[in-house]
Amino acid sequence: MLVVLYSEIQIFSTLTHKFMVPGHTHYKCDYDHSAIERQKKKTPVEIAHPRDWYQLVRSTSHTNKFDVYEIKSGDFYDFGLILKQHCKFGGIQYKTLNEAEPFHILNLKRSGHPKPAVTFDKLYNGPCKITKERKKDLIDLLPLIDPMFHSFHEGLLTDEKLRNIDPDK
Structure with a gap:
């Protein structure tokens, strides 16, 4: 399904997002993910820390080498303010990938006037946190993880x- 989001203020003119139908498409990203999975199967190194994933992806021989950027919690911004305060959306146009099919329109007009200046706050003001239950599960798995990485999880x-x-619900 192809979705085009448009706005009545000029933060952006259009945003095109393609939602693929599972099992019926093959895009470059499918090939990329497959190459990473093949590399993981060939690599005897255990994945015990996020940096291990970074290295695995960097080492994947592929037509084009992957650019890997290590992001920190401070690299995330809260774009929710656009919807809450700053933007008056016109709507969403959507259609399937059938070129002959016309776009359908979902009207999202909101009342009020957009504010002229848009600034984005950081989404996190420090390290991301997890639930106590998730941490307990990770701590329970420590016997399976190299002791070198225990302090990271603890x-x-x-x-x-x-x-x-x-995520499945």
Whole structure:
């Protein structure tokens, strides 16, 4: 499905996002993910820390080498303010990838006037936190992880207000 989001203020003119139908498409990213999985199967190195993933992806021989950027919690911004305060959306146009099919329009007009200046706050003001339950699960797995990485897992911060979310629901 092809989705085009458009706005009545000029933060952006259009944003095109393609949602693929599982099992019916093959895009470059599918090949990239497959190359990474093949490299993981060939590599005897155990993945015990996020940096291990960075190195594995960097080492994947592929038509084009992957650029890997290590992001920190301070690299995330809260774009939710666009919807809440700053932007008056016109709507979303959507259609399947069938070129002959016309776009359908989902109207998202909101009342009020957009504010002229848009600034984005950082989404996190420090390291990201996890739930106590998730940390307990990770600590229970420490016997399976190289002791060199125990302090990383033991040092993960928790937040009482967070709740586990099942991504499949």
